Amino acid sequence: MTLSADRIPTYSVGELNTAIGSLLERGFAPRFLLEATVSRPQVKKGHLWLTLTDGTASVSGVVWASRLSQLSYRPTDGDGVTVVGKLNFWAARASITVQALDIRPSLSTVLRQFEQVRQRLEEQGVINPGRQRSLPTQPTTLALLTSVPSSALADMLRTGRERWPMTRLLVIPIPVQGPVADEIIKVLNRLAERCDALAVDGLVLARGGGSREDLAVFDDEGLCRCLAQFPRPVVTGIGHEDDLTIADLVADHRAATPTAAMVACLPDRDSAERSLQNRRQRMKDLVGWRITRDRQRLNDRRTLLAQQSPLKRLRQYQDDMHQKRDLLRALSPSRWLQRGLALLTNDAGEALTAVTSIKVGDRIMVQMNDGELETDVQIIRPASNQSKT
């Protein structure tokens, strides 16, 4: 396309700049998000001036003093950021600046801050698994710090009702995103002072899912120190399962989600019901066993008593006597006499058991099975076959 000279517009510098400003105003979004890295931030007369760059291109940026005081995050050189901005065009110099309405740290910046705070708190022993307290088994009252209303709160209340309705829940609304760490700290400090008065047994700090950058407030060092010093066990349920914040690391128990935090804090009603049923059955069993055992003991005593009756004892004596009589018979010498053996005695009635105690001419008595003999000794023959006359 060719341009003729009379169709070329002619401007003064001021008119040109005004035309550019008008064009930008009509053709450019009033607000936009800008992903950038911060370079050379510096405060002049209360305003924060910085250069926003992606490594190749760059543009000037400014946070006016009125806005700067409201920012929760102050970028430093090299920080990755997301800027909520609008274009400022100065017609006098035809210069363009991005006016930052809000600046949020990018994921890389959030993670870097996370690591820095973690390292500091670990070194100081604030993050220390050894100092984690055990959770109350059946809390009377739980304080829930979360956004109200929110789906996270609705999930927590539903879980609480299903699991353990006997626990009283105190819901304390807190902001959970943006520059709100100081507000949360104030609430925590107030609650810490009134834990006894409110009978709080534990604290749940919860927030529903969001981007990791949205959870950055829970990496705040001051907030996490406050959580670590809270006088009751603290359970966190922040974001999704994969999200880990500094608050999770200082808490006494880290749950993956707000719902999981309630599960960690409250007993299970179903298992408690089963336990009660077991106790009821055990009570019946104990009584049954006791009665059965006492009946058995009674029977044993009845048997013992029967054994002590006079008739029973008389029979026992008779049996004993019969046994002794049989024994006596078994041991009597008459059994030997019946088999043909004889018992020899001298005049004095002493039993003669050896030929050496007898002389030729002695009178000896021979007792046999059916009578006695008296006889004189004529010959003695010791077992060695040597006779003596």
Add this chain to the structure above:
Amino acid sequence: MTRAKTKASQIKAWKKDIAGLTYEEATQALDLILAELQSDSVPIADLQDRVLHGEVVLDHCEALLRSVEQSVLQLDPDSLIETSSLTDPNNPTELNNA
């Protein structure tokens, strides 16, 4: 007074005694009764009474478990004074994603 009336008044007294117990306290009382039954320290003549007492405590525990109304109070974050009772948490009027 007949034996039945005595028993009824005894049960009434037990119920009154445990009415204010929490679930944890009630289960402790129940476990105490079970331990007594197990240790033979209860005379046979008192067994039935002790079992009845245990049943009353068990009923109290079960009643607590069956309660569906949970006390949910919302406190003002600045004063920690109760601002409302969240009686119907299933129907929040407005939800955000947080």
